[in-house]
Amino acid sequence: MTTGDDSAQTPHIPVPLEFQRISADESLQRSRDFLETMRTRRSIRHFSPEPVQYEIIANAVATAGTAPSGANQQPWTFVVISDQSTKDQIRQAAENTERDFYERRISEEWRGALRPLGTDHQKPHLSDAPYLVVVFEHPFGLEFDEKGEEVKRKHYYAQESVGIAVGLFIASITNAGLCCLTHTPSPMIFLRDLLERPRNERPFVVIPVGYPADDATVPAHASEKKPLDEILIHVSSLNESEQ
């Protein structure tokens, strides 16, 4: 494969780290406050159409853009949609693919896993939410060489990198007091053509963002998160009392 990657030519230039140290007490307080905020997060499927300031969404994308990524290649694009007719088109196309999923392609096991969520092929959230953010992963880069020919650039850990960036996006949205949903229409390749993205971009997730509708409901079971002692294993030489 040809590669337009010129990063191999970029030397390593170490510069002093800029780091603002805060007190241990402040660290603890901030971590507790952030945990409390994130514990309020619920994925919602009933959005109010009321508007949301664009800068909140742009700031969430900028926050996502601070994510670490393989070789700092930042293999992502965030398409922010507030145009009603584009949202309507996405809803229509998503409902078409989802209808086929729920009626034909879904396995019995998968149907069972989704039952507590109460989902079906109807996706009103895609047209009701004030914003749809469609995240694209770049499994490889496309660049032009000095002859003007298109060349592929290998990307490392693209999927993991985009997953981390989406996590930061969701944290920013939650911290700003808004709600969202991570929605993956199955299949969702239609989004590449509909949003006129290049062939090296793969739809990763659709995230409606906004305020909940007044009558929004959520599945009871989905607020149950595993207790810390089930997800955290601390390998330490200290006794528990010393931790």
Ligand code: IYR
């Ligand atoms: N994409 C479908 C099905 C679906 C799949 C999973 I995994 C979910 O956590 C929720 C839904 C849909 O959006 O309805």
